[in-house]
Amino acid sequence: MRRLVSWFVRDPVAANLLMILILVGSVFGSLKIGKEFFPNIPSDYINITKSYPGAGPTEVEEQIVIPIEEAIYNLEGVAEIDSVANRGYGRVGVEVEIGYDRDTLVNEIKTRVNAITTFPQDSEEEIVVAQDKRTIVMRLAVYGNVDKRVVKKFAQKIRDDIARLPSVESADLVGESRPQIEIELSELDMRRYGISFEQVSNAIRRSSINVPAGSIDGERGTIQLQARGQSYTEEDFREIVLASPLDGSVIRVRDVATVRETEERKNFLMRFNGENAVQIDVLIASQDPDVQASSYAVREYIENQSNLMPAVIKIEPVTDLSQPFSDRLNLLSGNALGGLVLVFIVLMLFLNPMLAFWVSAGIGIAYAGALWILPSVGVSINMLSMFAFLLILGIVVDDAIIVGESVYRYKENGYDGLEASELGTHAVLKPVTLAVISTMVLFVPMLFLPGAWAKAAYSIPMVTLVALSFSLIESLLILPYHLVGVKVETAPKHPVAKYVQATREICANSLSRFAAKIYRPLLKNALEWRYLTVLSFLLALSISITLVSAGYIKQAFFPNVPNDFIILTIRMPDSYPSENLFRLVERAETALKSIETDAKLIANRENSTFIKSAVSFLNNQEITIFASLTPGTTSQTDPTLIGERWIHHIGAIPEAEELRAAATFGPPRFDDFSVLLLSDDSEQLEEAGQFMKNALSNIAGVTRIRDDARTGNHDLNIELLPYANNLGISLLDVANQVRQGFHGDKAQRIARGRDDMQVMVKYPEKDRRKVETLTEMRVRGADGVEVPFNSVAKINYVPGYASIERDNRQRSLQITAWAAGEGIDNNQISSLVYSDVAADLSRRYPNVTILKDGGGKEQGDFYREAARDFSIALIVIYSLMAIAFKSYLKPLGILSAVPFGIMGALFGHLIVGIEFSLFSFLGVFAASGVVVNDNLVLIERISELRRNGLSVTDALQQAGEDRFRPIILTSITTFVGLVPILLETSMQAQFLIPMVTSLAFGVLFASSVTLLFVPCIYLLGAQAKHRWSGIGSMIESSLGDS
Template sequence: MKGTIDWFARNGVAANLMMVFIVVTGIAATTTVREEIFPEIELDRITIEVPYLGAAPEEVEQAVNIRIEEAIQGTDGIKQIQSTASEGMGTVIVELELGADARKVIDDVKSNVDAITTFPIETEKPIVREMVSRMQVTDIAVSGYVDPFALKAAAVQVRDELTTIPGITQVDVVSAPPYEISVEVSEISLRRHGLTFDQVADAVRRSSLDLPGGSVRTEGGEILLRTIGQAYRGDEYENLVLWTRADGSRLVLGDVATVVDGFAETDQFARFDVTPTMMVSVFRTGEQSALEIAALVHDYIDAAQARLPDGITLTIWQDGAAMLSARLSLMLRTGAGGFVLVFLVLALFLELRLAIWVSLGIPISFLGAMALMPGLDVSINIMSLFAFVTVLGIVVDDAIIVGENIFRHQEDHGDGLRGSIEGAQEIAKPVIFAVLTTVAAFTPLMFVPGMMGKIFRVIPLIVIPCLLFSLVESLGILPAHLSHMKPQGKPSLWRRFQSRFANGLKVFIQKAYRPTLLLGLRWRYLTAAIGVAMLVLTIGMVAGGWTNFRFFPSIEADVMAASVTLPQGTPVGVTSAAVEKLEAGAARLRARLFEETGQDYFRHVAASIGDQPMGSRGGGPMGPMLDLAASNVGEVTIELAPSETRAYNSEQLGLQWREITGPIPEAVDINFNMSIMTP
């Protein structure tokens, strides 16, 4: 190692080329690295869904779920089976063993489920698929007091127009009931015409159909024949012929039945700022950038509003890219702040040029880690930005130590090159081991098993490269730059000003720190005993519950949500009343905060009845875990003003909301979520 330090110190061109290479590759990587909100991971789960319309949860459990569990139990690669029976639907989630071949397990599970012959006749075909984490970027609230058909038509128009924009490939309409054409047959009409219900159903089935009719060869070529009879709208169904008499008279479906062209009867509907709404969700796929997609959506909203009918508005909602952008800005601000602080401290206590070169260790280390991100399959996301902020306070420590020791040697004999080589070589071994011990502390996070390990692996894959590049910079690049420093001649005005701080530090070292250090060394057993006592005290505080433990920290959020779950089978009207109570509590809190601070803390309030969108998304990188749609669930979500403009944090606001809302006696579960990530 000493030879390497000596060679780089004497060959400044090589050191500069290495620095330029790290900086250029890091900057180039920033243009290619993926940008997403949470790291994309494989969930290692399989879902099995069997619709059993009209059945109670107990019937679904006995007739569907238990039979699926018995059929797949013992399949290789399955770690755990989680089963949920709800009204009209049986869902089984299979968690795979670590390292299991997901495709093989899916095939085995599908074969076993398809082999079940004892499902009730009323059940539909089982749906077996791998659970995937869809990366939601933002939602668009399509809202207005208009006809539901017009509202859904606008939502579909927004979806179709967004998918035509280059760079946006996956858009879904959610919180919208599906179209449905219902045929209501009158028993009196059936008797009048001598028909049965089955005859009407068979006639509709036969008539509403497109059929190929073969082909006819002619001198001009081949003509394909096709009958077009498929009905798509209510009036087309009304004109379907049930039978025709010899005299040419016909009986059509509209003569014996009422055809309703509308929506399916569901228990799901949503409000946005108290206005009926349907949501359009935009997702990121592959290597697409969440920030670029969000920018495209914002541009589209600005242009599309004028094309929509009067009374319908488009509003950006749940913009995850804004959260990513805020964390990216935080990292840049923190990095700039760290750079300035390091520069100022070193400039005041050591040397101006030394401060400049040591401070450059921060961007060089960060850009080096950036250069490796594509190769390590790490993206710019919430977790990687958190890792950058974490390592910021560590990454420049070795450069400060090496730079200070080089400065001391140069002060002793006045030779810049000699001082640079001797100072770096003298401190190289402790600096290397200090960095390696920190690397060793973060390395276990790369081997955490399961889904949490896939999330946490991002942290060491950022921290460790930053530390290693800081080591390269401090022992290779920094000595070469500091070797050109020359002894100071006549003290300048800045040097005289700076010497006051430097001399004050030396006085503190000689008068306070050195005597304390000698006392600690003289009474080494007492010093060791004090250290052990502090360790025991710390362990006792943790074991005694004095120090709280949270698997995830409570991270300040600009969104808070309250979900309510009532007993199974609760009518949607009762659920709606519970959701309205949450909305009323939010309205009272909003008014109280405005009266107290003169500021509107709430941007938007969205309510969902029959669904829990925040819960369905799994709270972040886990993705959607369960379809929580049912008549007994609901949710209210509030988008807050930016945290830097508020006097209260999201947790305080959530507690106030809970207190103002009061109890909901009929609810079996009420959950207030005020953090970005929830344990």
């Protein structure tokens, strides 16, 4: 390596060509690299869904979900299974084991599920798909104050046009419901005309049909024969003939039934700003994504199309990721430039101007190299990779500072340019190389952390690893040659230059005087009182840990970052009437308008309005409203407060199972604590759930205790009476006729244009809502005899469910709670629950298993894997250093400061006043790398002085003074480079601040550790080694005398 460095120092063509190659490569890389708001996360989840129309959750669980679970649970590659049984369909989710091929598992699951022979006859074909997370670049609302079918027709055309745009992968309609023809027969009319549901369905199947009938190959060519009688509209179906009595009359569908076109999904609604709407999700191209180009193409299409659309139909973007992408790009670019300027100014104050310039230029070369390589390793320009460039601004300059400072020191000692560059680089070759490799090793574990958000953060370590690689190349092969021409400063002649130099000399001399007059005596005292010094640092470390355990430093798996939209969710029980659901949507929309005049919100408002737009969804019993905030609102008013006031204006909804407003970015954070109960015994599971909720209610500060059990109305269980057998009527006959009347008999399923439409024969809607319709219906035997339902069957009320949750082949019950009191958080609730409550619950309910769930489980998995990978990284670093230094003790001294980097990160979070989160932990990795770098430089200098004959104490004091400037400069530049983002108040920056805080304060606090604590540890280690060697000599001497 020394020869390679010497060659590049003495061959200017090689150094310059390498630099030009990197810069040219960055141009090609920047043209090729994708641009997306958030990195595409590979999915490790497989969904299996199967419909069973008309069935309740219990039937779906028994006949759909459990058979699928039992068929696939023992497949290789299945890590976990979670399932849900709903009304009409079941879903089984499979988490793929890490390292197992997902597509292979999909095929194996399909094979197993296809082999199941016990599925109900009326169930539909299952769908097995890998759940890929696709990037939606824009959401468009096509809306108007017209019929929903008109809006849908235009939305379909717009969807097709947008999907053809070159920068768009696909476009999906959201908020549409398939049309359905309903032919409604009352019990009275069926008895009057002597017909049944089945007869009407059969008549439709016989008449409403297109049949190809072959062809005639004649002299004039081929003539196709066909019968075309397919019905498509209400009018077509009304005219279908049901019967032709002997009197010559004709009975048509319209004579005995009401025919109407409706929607397959009943409790369904989508509106944009109060008007009927359909949403179009625009997905970015998966290959070479470019969020800005995609957005521009769609907006250009909207502008052109708006002039061609009727005035009653409007198109408006609801969300557009290109805007926050551009905001983030501008934010980070500006802060990176500001950080670079600050770094250059700091270097200028303490180093030669040309030396400071070339050291700062190394940052640009390292970034250019990263842009060249990143497209090849699957990293795009996204909000995380952009942040990574800012994060490492101060890190990539560290090795250049060390090399530049070493070369300049040789020049000050009288060596010429070439010799100084060569010898100066050689002098720090080993510590710089080891330092960069060590930092890279500490970032490697971040590539393998579990969890979706950790996988999304893949961009951060990859950018760092590539940039550090080029930083090392630049520092050792390009920078030394450029420093050849840097001359030792002489007195300038220009007045401005004189002033600048005078200022610089004051700063540089002040730093040197501080090192000689203050730091060296302080270090001497610390070494004399080494035990007290070490204990003081250990005490500070223990205090930081205590602050966490005592709750002064709050913890959250995901940072609490305000969003620029609010999501309102209202979930009502199955017993809540449909007409009331639509009124509740209007009530929530009206309450949203009331926010604009809310006295508690308008005091600090600068914008004219809070709300930009609102999209309302009603699907079954759940209402969801997405309210987009006016740009700039989040910087003036807390979105969480807006959400709280929105709920206040809605007012109390006693029947609601869920009512919440989410106003933060990332995973929902409505619950601080979550626990999962599992059991095959549903009765014990419910009792254990109530026991757990009662126990949580007794913990001070814990509120909003709830579970995810969704109990519906009572189910009606039909039992056959003995008399039915005498009439030849079976339970199947009764069940099928009840199903035909209330769920409907599917007469046909046809394609009408772009729609897949069902034709259902059933009771009128008003009759389907009454239990009396069931008890008053007639059951028809095979011989056509009609008997009252009550004479052949009876009904029993049994407990019902709106849905049934399952986890790993057992019924599950999730219980959540909110820590609202001071000094109480998730960790404290968990400690109380798992130390006391869990044991008591297990004794009372032996068939119930208790598991951590939700954020607690994910957080535990993340920190467990992170601690393991971090420990492995430290072992690897120790091994590398032990080999390089040929010592077992020196690497321990180098690594001893790593815990204090964590201490600095914790104190930083306390000072800034933010929670310690997932991204805070990632910042600790980065801080540890910088800390190791500083310690390496110090230990290497100590070893060099020891080889030159200095005593341990003298070597420690001299090395501390010699390396004081580069250590302080690396710490200051790292901290200063992050100051712009640390002080940023925009919404885009809040997501980044936890990681920046860990790195900035971790490095800042660790400098004192490197300069004071490490020398004391080194001295204690040297003394211990001396004592052990003395004991060994005495033992050898005594053995020799004997």
